[in-house]
Amino acid sequence: MSMDNFSIIKIEGLNYSINEKEILKDINLEIKKGLFYSIVGPNGSGKTTLLRNISRTIEPPKNTINIETKDILDFKYKDFAKILSYVPQNTSIDLDFTSLDVVLMGRHPYLKRFESEKQWDLAVAEKSMKMTNTWHLKDKSIKTLSGGERQRVVIARALAQESRIMLLDEPISQLDIHNQIEIMDTIRLLNKKYGITVISVLHDLNIAAQYSDYLIFLHEGQIVSLGEPDSVLTEETIKKVYNLDVLMIKNPINGKPHLIPKSPRYSGL
Numbered sequence: 527m528s529m530d531n532f533s534i535i536k537i538e539g540l541n542y543s544i545n546e547k548e549i550l551k552d553i554n555l556e557i558k559k560g561l562f563y564s565i566v567g568p569n570g571s572g573k574t575t576l577l578r579n580i581s582r583t584i585e586p587p588k589n590t591i592n593i594e595t596k597d598i599l600d601f602k603y604k605d606f607a608k609i610l611s612y613v614p615q616n617t618s619i620d621l622d623f624t625s626l627d628v629v630l631m632g633r634h635p636y637l638k639r640f641e642s643e644k645q646w647d648l649a650v651a652e653k654s655m656k657m658t659n660t661w662h663l664k665d666k667s668i669k670t671l672s673g674g675e676r677q678r679v680v681i682a683r684a685l686a687q688e689s690r691i692m693l694l695d696e697p698i699s700q701l702d703i704h705n706q707i708e709i710m711d712t713i714r715l716l717n718k719k720y721g722i723t724v725i726s727v728l729h730d731l732n733i734a735a736q737y738s739d740y741l742i743f744l745h746e747g748q749i750v751s752l753g754e755p756d757s758v759l760t761e762e763t764i765k766k767v768y769n770l771d772v773l774m775i776k777n778p779i780n781g782k783p784h785l786i787p788k789s790p791r792y793s794g795l
């Protein structure tokens with residue numbers, strides 16, 4: 527195994543129930559360092575619950591999720607935030623913070639109690655905002671931003687954490703197609719240029735196929751398929767998991783798999 531892609535996260539036998547309902551069933555997963563993973567699957571299949579377990583937003587059972595061979599429950603809160611950042615779904619920030627204030631929150635793991643940000647923290651925030659094309663928004667109230675702008679600011683906050691793993695939950699679900707591509711391009715750049723390991727929940731299978739090294743296909747709380755997009759996105763799997771007939775073609779630009787639904791109405795039949 528090369529040093530470049532050793533496994534950075536290891537999940538073994540993760541089960542997770544809420545009110546005695548099994549949401550995740552025996553999840554086993556190795557995430558390799560520096561790669562881009564997308565978690566896909568139907569509504570209610572457990573994608574968010576898996577991401578919330580990995581991000582420690584909810585507490586996984588002991589000894590089921592390791593990062594760099596250490597149980598994630600054994601990290602101190604601030605140390606964990608230096609390793610892993612999490613961009614939750616539809617972040618709404620109602621307080622009257624400027625965008626820069628919001629991004630500076632990403633520096634909290636590096637500050638001592640009652641300490642305020644130093645020049646270095648401001649420099650990191652500025653760099654993060656420039657990378658996500660939000661620096662021009664720094665003095666604007668987060669409340670007044672459009673969905674796409676706010677999403678980029680929230681990603682900048684995660685970047686300011688300078689973590690080597692970034693989790694994102696449906697980062698493009700509310701964006702127009704231009705912003706979808708811009709955000710996905712940004713995440714991909716962070717992944718490829720800076721080596722940040724990315725795990726993102728995505729609903730759009732075609733987008734997931736274009737950007738991801740690996741897809742993790744969840745269905746009813748279990749991983750039904752995991753691998754490169756070509757091997758995971760098959761007409762059979764889509765039929766089984768989504769109960770939808772699709773035609774798989776190759777994207778003419780890059781040869782990645784691209785699916786077209788075959789419902790009679792969609793096909794104009």
Ligand SMILES: Nc1ncnc2c1ncn2[C@@H]1O[C@H](COP(=O)(O)OP(=O)(O)OP(=O)(O)O)[C@@H](O)[C@H]1O
Pocket residue numbers: 544545549567568569570571572573574575576
């Ligand atoms: N706090 C909770 N209380 C009760 N049930 C929950 C809770 N959180 C999740 N669930 C249930 O767990 C299942 C999986 O939810 P989860 O949000 O992980 O799915 P998902 O794949 O992210 O769905 P979506 O694509 O709709 O966002 C669903 O049936 C959901 O109703």
